[in-house]
Amino acid sequence: MEYNKLSDEIIAKLQALVGVQNVVTDAGQMEIYSHDEVTDPAYHHMPEAVVFAENAQQVAAVVKLANEYIFPVVPRGAGTGLACGAVPIYGGVVLSLEKMNKIIEVNADAMYAVVEPGVRTSDLQAAAEAKGAFYAGDPCSGDSCFIGGNVATNAGGNRAVKYGTTRHQVYAVEVVSPTGKIVQLGARLQKQTTGYCLEQLIIGSEGTLGIITQITVKLLPLPKYSMDLLAVFESPEDAIGTVNKLIMAGIMPTCVEYMDNITIKSVERYLGTTLQGSDKGNYLIVEVEGTSEDDLDEKACTMDEICSENGAGDVLVAEHDKIWQARKAFAEAVRAESLIVCKEDVVCPVDHEPALLAEILRLADKYQLVTRIASHAGDGNIHLNILKQEQENYADWDARVKANQQELYRFIYAHGGRLSGEHGIGYKRKQLMEEFTNPDELEMMRAIKKALDSNNILNPGKIFDIE
Amino acid sequence: MEYNKLSDEIIAKLQALVGVQNVVTDAGQMEIYSHDEVTDPAYHHMPEAVVFAENAQQVAAVVKLANEYIFPVVPRGAGTGLACGAVPIYGGVVLSLEKMNKIIEVNADAMYAVVEPGVRTSDLQAAAEAKGAFYAGDPCSGDSCFIGGNVATNAGGNRAVKYGTTRHQVYAVEVVSPTGKIVQLGARLQKQTTGYCLEQLIIGSEGTLGIITQITVKLLPLPKYSMDLLAVFESPEDAIGTVNKLIMAGIMPTCVEYMDNITIKSVERYLGTTLQGSDKGNYLIVEVEGTSEDDLDEKACTMDEICSENGAGDVLVAEHDKIWQARKAFAEAVRAESLIVCKEDVVCPVDHEPALLAEILRLADKYQLVTRIASHAGDGNIHLNILKQEQENYADWDARVKANQQELYRFIYAHGGRLSGEHGIGYKRKQLMEEFTNPDELEMMRAIKKALDSNNILNPGKIFDIE
Numbered sequence: 001m002e003y004n005k006l007s008d009e010i011i012a013k014l015q016a017l018v019g020v021q022n023v024v025t026d027a028g029q030m031e032i033y034s035h036d037e038v039t040d041p042a043y044h045h046m047p048e049a050v051v052f053a054e055n056a057q058q059v060a061a062v063v064k065l066a067n068e069y070i071f072p073v074v075p076r077g078a079g080t081g082l083a084c085g086a087v088p089i090y091g092g093v094v095l096s097l098e099k100m101n102k103i104i105e106v107n108a109d110a111m112y113a114v115v116e117p118g119v120r121t122s123d124l125q126a127a128a129e130a131k132g133a134f135y136a137g138d139p140c141s142g143d144s145c146f147i148g149g150n151v152a153t154n155a156g157g158n159r160a161v162k163y164g165t166t167r168h169q170v171y172a173v174e175v176v177s178p179t180g181k182i183v184q185l186g187a188r189l190q191k192q193t194t195g196y197c198l199e200q201l202i203i204g205s206e207g208t209l210g211i212i213t214q215i216t217v218k219l220l221p222l223p224k225y226s227m228d229l230l231a232v233f234e235s236p237e238d239a240i241g242t243v244n245k246l247i248m249a250g251i252m253p254t255c256v257e258y259m260d261n262i263t264i265k266s267v268e269r270y271l272g273t274t275l276q277g278s279d280k281g282n283y284l285i286v287e288v289e290g291t292s293e294d295d296l297d298e299k300a301c302t303m304d305e306i307c308s309e310n311g312a313g314d315v316l317v318a319e320h321d322k323i324w325q326a327r328k329a330f331a332e333a334v335r336a337e338s339l340i341v342c343k344e345d346v347v348c349p350v351d352h353e354p355a356l357l358a359e360i361l362r363l364a365d366k367y368q369l370v371t372r373i374a375s376h377a378g379d380g381n382i383h384l385n386i387l388k389q390e391q392e393n394y395a396d397w398d399a400r401v402k403a404n405q406q407e408l409y410r411f412i413y414a415h416g417g418r419l420s421g422e423h424g425i426g427y428k429r430k431q432l433m434e435e436f437t438n439p440d441e442l443e444m445m446r447a448i449k450k451a452l453d454s455n456n457i458l459n460p461g462k463i464f465d466i467e
Numbered sequence: 468m469e470y471n472k473l474s475d476e477i478i479a480k481l482q483a484l485v486g487v488q489n490v491v492t493d494a495g496q497m498e499i500y501s502h503d504e505v506t507d508p509a510y511h512h513m514p515e516a517v518v519f520a521e522n523a524q525q526v527a528a529v530v531k532l533a534n535e536y537i538f539p540v541v542p543r544g545a546g547t548g549l550a551c552g553a554v555p556i557y558g559g560v561v562l563s564l565e566k567m568n569k570i571i572e573v574n575a576d577a578m579y580a581v582v583e584p585g586v587r588t589s590d591l592q593a594a595a596e597a598k599g600a601f602y603a604g605d606p607c608s609g610d611s612c613f614i615g616g617n618v619a620t621n622a623g624g625n626r627a628v629k630y631g632t633t634r635h636q637v638y639a640v641e642v643v644s645p646t647g648k649i650v651q652l653g654a655r656l657q658k659q660t661t662g663y664c665l666e667q668l669i670i671g672s673e674g675t676l677g678i679i680t681q682i683t684v685k686l687l688p689l690p691k692y693s694m695d696l697l698a699v700f701e702s703p704e705d706a707i708g709t710v711n712k713l714i715m716a717g718i719m720p721t722c723v724e725y726m727d728n729i730t731i732k733s734v735e736r737y738l739g740t741t742l743q744g745s746d747k748g749n750y751l752i753v754e755v756e757g758t759s760e761d762d763l764d765e766k767a768c769t770m771d772e773i774c775s776e777n778g779a780g781d782v783l784v785a786e787h788d789k790i791w792q793a794r795k796a797f798a799e800a801v802r803a804e805s806l807i808v809c810k811e812d813v814v815c816p817v818d819h820e821p822a823l824l825a826e827i828l829r830l831a832d833k834y835q836l837v838t839r840i841a842s843h844a845g846d847g848n849i850h851l852n853i854l855k856q857e858q859e860n861y862a863d864w865d866a867r868v869k870a871n872q873q874e875l876y877r878f879i880y881a882h883g884g885r886l887s888g889e890h891g892i893g894y895k896r897k898q899l900m901e902e903f904t905n906p907d908e909l910e911m912m913r914a915i916k917k918a919l920d921s922n923n924i925l926n927p928g929k930i931f932d933i934e
Contacts, residue, residue, distance in 0.1 A: 110818035156658045165658045183907045188816045190846040191623045191632045192885040193671050195930050196912045200667035204660050221717030250688030295762050349655045351577035379657040418659040440650045445663045451918030463662050
């Protein structure tokens, strides 16, 4: 790919479009825009300029300029990504959407909200709740990530078992197209059949097909009653083997999360606390909602029965805030243990999950990897964190991680799974994506990218390479 | 568009690919393949050949041949469409999928089914139920339509309020691409973020981007308890005005259907029966599911209260089979009254539905149109049938229908609606689609079509024109 460097002329034009205060070229200020949450410097890359857009018109103007002068535009939300999706690997402009952070409307009567991409996900949740409504999207990083990034990566999270991923929360998006047009896609409708479903194509396309400048999300009635059960299993396999049974029981759990014992201990150390049943094994955390207390009781009994029958030693009512604080502290607890971590985000059909977990454990043993495992077990989405220990040699560790990855992904794809459940491909997993994805499917993706972005302006070099 | 006629050479090659018995060129036998459920002959067009494929390999071979010789391929399911989506307007091959009618797998433990496109939707429902599972898709034409057509048009139906449209029931599709490759898109996963969501792009693309040769659908636990309430309102506005309140109440109705009184009477005549409360006004039919009888009772009380507070004269427990037989007989009852009918399928946000219904009634009065109205009210999807009376002059009637359409669609689009909720665009609504859709959105659709189907082989002239 051949791009032009940002000349003084281009910088001046950018300043004219968005204001001098919204164009940053100072290396010190730009440093944080050279990476996301991936700490490995091999995946960092400095932009030539960071541009802060304040509205869709400015975004469109920047993208038009990029097409005129041929430089890359890399959209960026909160920078909480785990796949280097917002890293400007070919330089050019990082277009930050953090100033587009308005909650434009929360309508609890008609059950929707309209937001700009730079709204923090937890702020959207809170704004909905303040009006008696419910935004169902809930990535673990909700307190820091932006809704725009959630849409760009089709973020998952804890409640996806019942409510689906971000894809399922979105009615419509306004995007700036790769050629700089402001286009409305989708509509605030329960259904429509009027041509191609472009909003779903944009969702999860990681900024390669359009820059999201406004989002209309669905709201739901607030759940009336809910409770969290904690089932503690001595055997990891028993815990994971129970998940599909919980789902089949028709109680429609909101969340089914798994944490292995070593991870529970890691979180305990990080939070300086003691968690329920942490000395007894591995967790399944099951949240369920009910229309009444009786309904909830009945579901709790069903869950208790299923968990007990399938090997749970203890089934407890969990303290909601505490158990979720623990679950959400997973990433930070791991980081506190090691800054060099390989984070796998593999996903498989829920009924294959016991086999996948067994394979993960077998491979960890084979390659002598130190792991921490938490998973959105109700979705078949296992977060395997492989920690480099201080005494381990990087090159040796990395070689074992890569060998593990190859075996693991072959297993995953043979079982109908995929290499990313919710983090996305970005730059970090691009090679593996190309290696494991059906070439005909990739060819269709490339054809669409080329058709919509013939200059390859938007977030180039992400998900796949064009040629 | 320039296509080659099907020469003897091409016919011979088709016969070699699929067998002589699977290539029909006799005009009499081909007649039913010249139209769908649209009775107006202006929308009929004869194919040059009808080809019956027995597997994906044959479909792929036919599409490859079409690219070699440049003739159109128009995929066809049961022919129950209402938008002429399967009509071969440029001639060429109608590719019938009716012989690909195998239910390949129903897995109630892992909650999915794998089917060929020619499976009748009600057969899929029954096959799932026989194994104790539930396929949620339920178009009114379920007894005759095929699942492949459901996917191609993103069919809606009655249960979309709770379960979504066909789009939401599909894990994965196997398609033959416009160049004749067999490609697997999507996966049997609750979530994934591994590149563009091509399965959702294919769903609802009406055979223009790929021919669906296999579908993996989601199954759900069978609803444990369900009931149907019938609320009868003197005022149509009160009935429709109640819908959003039912949805906001958090009882999550499965279906919320509306039938106006004149339509109820029409159905009574057609079925030769008397329906509950038919002398008292307009129907809301509300189906709700519960986890227990108590849960159901509580929901019924809530619904009763909401309907009564909002103007319902009667709120009755409906006889399930009878009320749904009546609702589903709507199309046939209308057909029995007149063979010349304009069927509108407009959709708007549910909170705008009272305004839309009022506008429909105002316009019907203004243009002196004889109408029958039933709607998937819980989705904002109103089926307005405009009947030509015997004594009406066709040209005059048609002019009034078209004038009505223009005013109605302007109103719809001004209220964030769309011209089709579930029937699709096909050939019939193409002009109106181009007229009312944002040109930038259309341009993106065209770019994708051209990128994937540069010879414009698959179902040309549907949804939009290429140039």
